[in-house]
Amino acid sequence: METADVVVIGAGANGTSTAYHLARAGVKNIKVLEKDHLAAGATGKSGALVRMHYTNEHETRLAVESFKYFENWSDVVGGECGLNQIGLFVFTPPEHYDDLEANVAMQREVGAETYLLTAEEAAEIDSSVSFDDVTHVAYEPRSGYADPNATVYSFARAAMTLGVDFRFDTPVTRLLTDGDRVSGVETPNGVIETSTVVVAAGAWANKLFHPIGIRLPLEPRYARVSVFRWSFDRPEKHMTYIDRINGTWSRPVDGNCTLIGAEVGVRPTDDPDAYQESPSQDYIDHCRRQLVHRFPVMRHSTMRGAWAGILMRSGDSRPVIGALDQYEGLYCMTGDSGTSFKTSPAIGKCLSELITTGTSQTVDLTPFRPSRFDEGKPWVDQHTYGTDDIQDTISR
Numbered sequence: 001m002e003t004a005d006v007v008v009i010g011a012g013a014n015g016t017s018t019a020y021h022l023a024r025a026g027v028k029n030i031k032v033l034e035k036d037h038l039a040a041g042a043t044g045k046s047g048a049l050v051r052m053h054y055t056n057e058h059e060t061r062l063a064v065e066s067f068k069y070f071e072n073w074s075d076v077v078g079g080e081c082g083l084n085q086i087g088l089f090v091f092t093p094p095e096h097y098d099d100l101e102a103n104v105a106m107q108r109e110v111g112a113e114t115y116l117l118t119a120e121e122a123a124e125i126d127s128s129v130s131f132d133d134v135t136h137v138a139y140e141p142r143s144g145y146a147d148p149n150a151t152v153y154s155f156a157r158a159a160m161t162l163g164v165d166f167r168f169d170t171p172v173t174r175l176l177t178d179g180d181r182v183s184g185v186e187t188p189n190g191v192i193e194t195s196t197v198v199v200a201a202g203a204w205a206n207k208l209f210h211p212i213g214i215r216l217p218l219e220p221r222y223a224r225v226s227v228f229r230w231s232f233d234r235p236e237k238h239m240t241y242i243d244r245i246n247g248t249w250s251r252p253v254d255g256n257c258t259l260i261g262a263e264v265g266v267r268p269t270d271d272p273d274a275y276q277e278s279p280s281q282d283y284i285d286h287c288r289r290q291l292v293h294r295f296p297v298m299r300h301s302t303m304r305g306a307w308a309g310i311l312m313r314s315g316d317s318r319p320v321i322g323a324l325d326q327y328e329g330l331y332c333m334t335g336d337s338g339t340s341f342k343t344s345p346a347i348g349k350c351l352s353e354l355i356t357t358g359t360s361q362t363v364d365l366t367p368f369r370p371s372r373f374d375e376g377k378p379w380v381d382q383h384t385y386g387t388d389d390i391q392d393t394i395s396r
């Protein structure tokens with residue numbers, strides 16, 4: 001019978017980060033089991049925006065801690081993460097100025113470099129954007145985007161160097177339990193006995209949870225993007241943008257295109273394996289309209305590509321990270337709700353701390369605990385932008 005000290009299920013950003021941090025903390029005999037390949041889930045399809053703007057302190061702390069990795073990637077992890085620090089604007093509805101101001105103050109308090117600018121000040125930084133419907137923006141000069149695949153490859157390489165055993169094309173078909181504790185995992189190649197399992201299976205987590213009676217409000221959702229070539233008269237300046245008014249986010253890609261994600265008609269699905277990797281024409285038309293609204297010059301741009309990914313949305317749109325009370329030794333990171341690439345370095349570190357010491361020191365994971373739903377305490381942010389209909393689906 002094979003054994004492991006820890007089994008991590010899923011080799012996306014969060015699974016590889018967790019395995020890497022566990023190995024760095026001195027845990028031996030770690031096995032990462034991945035049904036496909038590195039970054040095969042949401043991670044490989046991610047827009048990979050790296051920014052600090054959250055509407056709550058806890059996720060901001062994860063983002064701030066993670067940013068230290070992204071900025072110093074080759075020294076800390078080794079390899080590349082492809083960070084491009086081109087700056088970020090966040091557009092919010094003018095009537096939510098007080099919320100924007102409170103959030104920027106909170107983010108500065110926990111260590112983010114972010115500023116509140118008037119639309120006029122912002123236009124001096126980037127004149128290619130239409131500020132018609134905004135009075136103020138949040139500005140993060142050091143934020144931008146990264147390469148999600150490179151990030152995972154370097155987490156995996158660093159973990160392998162520390163002795164972690166990665167098994168690709170190896171689905172976990174069942175979590176095994178013994179009374180009130182986890183005892184192993186089943187794969188087509190046999191059983192691996194272990195007392196500690198981390199489910200970092202993204203949109204597939206329910207397939208492992210349901211058979212052992214764990215029911216969390218988790219729902220797989222499509223997230224889609226499309227890519228448009230910069231037009232003839234598009235200025236070179238191109239930052240990263242989160243548009244809370246129109247429900248879009250965008251950033252450059254390939255040095256001459258804009259990658260835009262628009263959260264419209266996001267459909268839940270029961271089966272994360274049955275999704276189509278190509279978005280519909282309706283979706284592309286919607287992206288084009290939203291793009292032109294924010295960047296008028298892009299009315300002359302050519303569509304160059306589009307894809308869809310699948311992620312896991314939680315009942316309160318916040319990640320679900322920590323120990324599952326139902327079975328000792330069982331931990332999870334899921335319910336990313338479209339925003340846990342940029343926080344994956346800190347999530348892996350915190351999970352490793354929780355597993356090895358019983359508490360997470362880097363960032364307190366208590367607010368993310370899976371039991372919050374059973375306790376009737378889903379997460380509610382104090383300062384939102386009144387766009388709940390799109391906010392709960394936006395991936396960025």
Ligand SMILES: Cc1cc2nc3c(=O)[nH]c(=O)nc-3n(C[C@H](O)[C@H](O)[C@H](O)COP(=O)(O)OP(=O)(O)OC[C@H]3O[C@@H](n4cnc5c(N)ncnc54)[C@H](O)[C@@H]3O)c2cc1C
Nearest residue numbers: 010012014035041042043048049172202309340341342396
């Ligand atoms: C289009 C899109 C845009 C996004 N934009 C951003 C962004 O700009 N910024 C940001 O921070 N986040 C963004 N996100 C969200 C981000 O990508 C995710 O939060 C993050 O990648 C989740 O990583 P993960 O490792 O938790 O899950 P995943 O990357 O989904 O990894 C889960 C892995 O588990 C494997 N697996 C599942 N079940 C099993 C099993 N039974 N046995 C073995 N392996 C299994 C899967 O094959 C997969 O590889 C975006 C997501 C999408 C789809």
